[in-house]
Amino acid sequence: MSAQKIDQIEVHVCMGTAGVASGGPDVMAAFEEEFKKHGLIGEVKERNCKVKATGCRGLCARDVLVDIHIPGQEEVTYEHVTPEMVPTIVEEHIIKGEVVKKWAAKKDYYDFYKLQKRYVLADCGKVDPEDIDDYIAYGGYEAIKKVLKEMTPEEVIEEVKKSGLRGRGGGGFPTGLKWTFCRASKGDLKYLICNADEGDPGAFMDRSIIEGNPHAVIEGMLIAAYAIGCKEGYIYCRAEYPLAIKRVKKAIRIAEERGFLGKNILGTDFEFHLHLKEGAGAFVCGEETALIASIEGERGMPRPRPPFPAVKGLWGKPSNVNNVETFANLPLIIKNGAEWYASIGTEKSKGTKIFALSGKVKSTGLIEVPMGVTVRQLVFDVGGGIPKRRKIKAVQLGGPSGGCLPESMLDTPIDYDSLIAAGAMMGSGGVVVMDETNCMVNVAKFFLTFTQRESCGKCIPCRIGTKTMLDILERICKGEGREGDIELLESLAMDIKTASLCGLGQTAPNPVLTTIKYFRHEYEAHIKDKKCPARECPDLIEFVVDEDRCKKCGICFKVCPVGAITWEKGKPAYIDKSKCVKCRECIVNCPFNAID
Amino acid sequence: MAENTLEKNEQQEQEVLQELDLTAIDEICAEYKGKKGSTIPVLQKVQDHYGYLSKDMVDRIAENLNMSPHTIYGVITFYAQFYTTPRGKYVIRVCRGTACHVKGSGRISEVVTEEFGIKNGETSSDLKFTLEEVSCIGACGMAPVIMINDKTYGNLTPEKAREIFREYAKKED
Numbered sequence: 001m002s003a004q005k006i007d008q009i010e011v012h013v014c015m016g017t018a019g020v021a022s023g024g025p026d027v028m029a030a031f032e033e034e035f036k037k038h039g040l041i042g043e044v045k046e047r048n049c050k051v052k053a054t055g056c057r058g059l060c061a062r063d064v065l066v067d068i069h070i071p072g073q074e075e076v077t078y079e080h081v082t083p084e085m086v087p088t089i090v091e092e093h094i095i096k097g098e099v100v101k102k103w104a105a106k107k108d109y110y111d112f113y114k115l116q117k118r119y120v121l122a123d124c125g126k127v128d129p130e131d132i133d134d135y136i137a138y139g140g141y142e143a144i145k146k147v148l149k150e151m152t153p154e155e156v157i158e159e160v161k162k163s164g165l166r167g168r169g170g171g172g173f174p175t176g177l178k179w180t181f182c183r184a185s186k187g188d189l190k191y192l193i194c195n196a197d198e199g200d201p202g203a204f205m206d207r208s209i210i211e212g213n214p215h216a217v218i219e220g221m222l223i224a225a226y227a228i229g230c231k232e233g234y235i236y237c238r239a240e241y242p243l244a245i246k247r248v249k250k251a252i253r254i255a256e257e258r259g260f261l262g263k264n265i266l267g268t269d270f271e272f273h274l275h276l277k278e279g280a281g282a283f284v285c286g287e288e289t290a291l292i293a294s295i296e297g298e299r300g301m302p303r304p305r306p307p308f309p310a311v312k313g314l315w316g317k318p319s320n321v322n323n324v325e326t327f328a329n330l331p332l333i334i335k336n337g338a339e340w341y342a343s344i345g346t347e348k349s350k351g352t353k354i355f356a357l358s359g360k361v362k363s364t365g366l367i368e369v370p371m372g373v374t375v376r377q378l379v380f381d382v383g384g385g386i387p388k389r390r391k392i393k394a395v396q397l398g399g400p401s402g403g404c405l406p407e408s409m410l411d412t413p414i415d416y417d418s419l420i421a422a423g424a425m426m427g428s429g430g431v432v433v434m435d436e437t438n439c440m441v442n443v444a445k446f447f448l449t450f451t452q453r454e455s456c457g458k459c460i461p462c463r464i465g466t467k468t469m470l471d472i473l474e475r476i477c478k479g480e481g482r483e484g485d486i487e488l489l490e491s492l493a494m495d496i497k498t499a500s501l502c503g504l505g506q507t508a509p510n511p512v513l514t515t516i517k518y519f520r521h522e523y524e525a526h527i528k529d530k531k532c533p534a535r536e537c538p539d540l541i542e543f544v545v546d547e548d549r550c551k552k553c554g555i556c557f558k559v560c561p562v563g564a565i566t567w568e569k570g571k572p573a574y575i576d577k578s579k580c581v582k583c584r585e586c587i588v589n590c591p592f593n594a595i596d
Numbered sequence: 597m598a599e600n601t602l603e604k605n606e607q608q609e610q611e612v613l614q615e616l617d618l619t620a621i622d623e624i625c626a627e628y629k630g631k632k633g634s635t636i637p638v639l640q641k642v643q644d645h646y647g648y649l650s651k652d653m654v655d656r657i658a659e660n661l662n663m664s665p666h667t668i669y670g671v672i673t674f675y676a677q678f679y680t681t682p683r684g685k686y687v688i689r690v691c692r693g694t695a696c697h698v699k700g701s702g703r704i705s706e707v708v709t710e711e712f713g714i715k716n717g718e719t720s721s722d723l724k725f726t727l728e729e730v731s732c733i734g735a736c737g738m739a740p741v742i743m744i745n746d747k748t749y750g751n752l753t754p755e756k757a758r759e760i761f762r763e764y765a766k767k768e769d
Contacts, residue, residue, distance in 0.1 A: 017733075017734065017735045017748060018735050018737055018738050018748075018750065020748070021735065021738065021741075021747075021748035021749065021750050022738070022750070059737075060735070060737025060738055061737050061738065063738070198734065199731060199732065200732065201692070201693030201694045201695075201697075201731050201732040202693050202694035202695050202732065202736055203732070203734075203736075204732075204734035204735065204736055204737075207734040238734075239640070239677055240730065240732075240733060240734065241734060242746055277633075277636075277637075278636075278637070278640060279675075280636055280639075280640065280675035280676070280677045280678065281675050281676030281677035281730075282674060282675050282676060283731060294636065295633055296632070296633045297632075297633040297634060297635035297636050297671070298635070298671065299670055299671055299674040300674065300675070301674075315632060315633075356736055356737075357737075358694075358695035358736035358737060358739060359694070359695050359698045359699070359736075359739075360698060360699075364695070364736065364737040364738075364739070365737045366737070396694060399694070430694065430736075432694045432695055432698060432736075434698055438698050443697075443698075446694070446697050447694075450692075450731060454731070456674070561754065561755075583703060583706065583754070584700075584703070585703070585754065588700065
């Protein structure tokens with residue numbers, strides 16, 4: 001399936017957030033200029049040349065990524081493209097037909113995609129997110145046409161139930177079942193809400209889907225709206241995502257103009273109006289009742305359920321909230337059928353899941369794999385392993401609600417239920433890899449700092465409980481840990497989990513509990529020996545050069561920003577503690593672990 | 597020294613305030629008249645226009661929307677993106693997400709402090725820079741990441757960040 005015309009040469013430039021930040025717009029301009037210079041806008045061997053902005057294709061660490069599509073030839077990808085490289089690529093590759101091998105992606109680039117099954121992301125990196133015709137050319141809006149012409153709302157819900165799709169926001173509730181509740185609620189006015197308030201630190205799949213293929217989300221919402229019986233819908237998007245907001249606004253406007261949104265959609269009596277709401281920066285607004293309060297213009301505080309939003313949601317009307325990725329799955333299910341969808345994944349977790357792979361891993365980026373692959377496969381087969389010859393220590397899954405799995409648990413298959421059993425959770429799909437230089441107590445403190453700050457304060461277990469836990473962790477990291485702190489943390493954690501009002505509080509202690517479960521020795525080293533084995537907590541590091549391990553290379557001398565290190569060729573380095581500001585630059589950069 | 601800066605800040609704020617024409621608020625509110633759930637979008641638009649939300653502005657919004665200023669302050673203080681003090685010309689957002697954290701973004705914040713003497717949430721006395729640590733910019737593949745206004749910079753080291761900050765510091769007003 002390709003939208004490319006047979007006589008057209010296409011140059012695809014990654015213009016997702018990472019692509020833009022790495023200089024995507026300059027690269028695009030350089031291609032356009034070269035084409036003009038060579039008179040290629042018209043022709044190259046009777047072929048039209050076109051430069052196209054596309055969304056994220058995943059491997060953000062290699063941006064700016066450029067694909068060259070010449071009909072009849074294999075697609076070639078170039079990595080780390082700068083405007084200076086463009087004249088050579090145009091002359092050698094596009095005009096003479098010779099691939100510039102030194103810049104073309106090598107084996108490790110293709111290894112990144114080997115294990116992946118890109119269905120939801122199939123067109124991300126191919127379609128121009130700002131061009132509805134491009135989406136249509138790639139088969140877009142076919143699913144909603146099929147739904148409106150051939151299916152009753154009940155049949156749509158049945159199909160989604162059969163597919164086994166579970167909510168991709170992290171909780172994993174069966175999507176079709178959720179829809180049934182809202183459809184069954186009485187009332188003419190029902191709301192459909194797309195949760196694009198991706199606040200999980202370390203996750204960016206929703207952002208990339210919206211930036212890369214906004215019409216797929218709109219189409220998914222149309223299918224859901226028809227099935228449930230909603231006439232009004234909202235996309236609630238984080239304001240921190242300016243590019244996503246710009247693209248989704250444009251997509252809504254154009255979809256309205258083209259009759260995919262509004263009244264009498266595609267000539268039927270189906271009606272659906274879609275609005276964009278910008279969030280204002282509050283993690284708790286990812287929780288559906290808080291999100292609803294925020295759309296209503298209030299403080300985004302959750303409220304007890306029941307009543308569930310399906311019965312009493314936005315402005316008291318029945319409402320259904322799904323995540324961006326959930327919606328983006330729907331056109332696929334309709335087009336290819338529930339059986340096809342259910343054949344991917346594991347017994348209880350169907351389909352693919354998109355993960356944001358980041359941290360201490362060679363290839364960071366956005367990946368889509370069938371449910372059931374193992375954590376180890378993600379890190380080593382897809383991500384290419386750990387850089388700088390270091391050892392892997394832990395993999396953090398599921399953001400602040402998730403947990404840290406140690407190396408011994410890396411063969412855990414990634415599906416909703418196995419992760420919960422291991423003490424982590426799918427969450428929104430952030431996967432952050434940590435190596436031996438990352439302190440697990442510090443990581444737990446990091447997540448708790450986040451959840452404590454983002455607690456809305458409505459219920460006491462979450463507001464005061466997380467603060468108390470954080471105080472203890474801060475003490476431990478400063479070297480003031482006491483006997484019994486670990487047990488106190490564990491007991492507080494259980495209370496907070498049981499007694500909190502919403503998901504934020506109920507899951508906030510997870511990172512602390514999993515790090516204690518799998519890395520208890522690190523807590524003990526901080527508390528009893530006043531040492532940080534990973535050498536990350538500045539108060540517990542001595543900043544002394546171990547002369548036996550020091551290879552006299554002088555790297556630490558070069559990176560020290562305050563001139564606290566003296567070094568002469570052939571002699572071990574020396575750190576002047578009175579000048580040292582404990583920034584850890586020397587520790588981070590020393591290849592021989594020679595600083596204690 | 598600190599007191600001087602404070603006085604200077606207040607003086608600057610006074611000067612700014614005297615020049616402010618608050619009629620834009622009426623126009624923004626009129627656009628949302630009768631629409632449900634308009635508090636947040638109105639606040640966002642007013643803040644986009646003036647850069648922050650002063651007491652006078654909140655009062656004017658409250659009058660227009662027929663709400664109590666307290667309710668509006670309740671909303672302002674709940675969300676991270678509303679500000680009640682003037683902001684710098686360049687807002688440096690340092691991402692403190694997990695990926696950035698494990699790749700050392702804490703040091704990047706410290707570099708801002710070293711260069712401009714401002715901590716998280718503070719604005720330099722010449723109103724040029726504001727430092728804001730944010731939860732996640734969503735560009736984890738290029739951690740550590742910062743944004744200066746709408747421009748994103750990734751794969752930073754403390755030294756690279758320092759160079760970028762110095763470039764901005766050199767920029768004329």
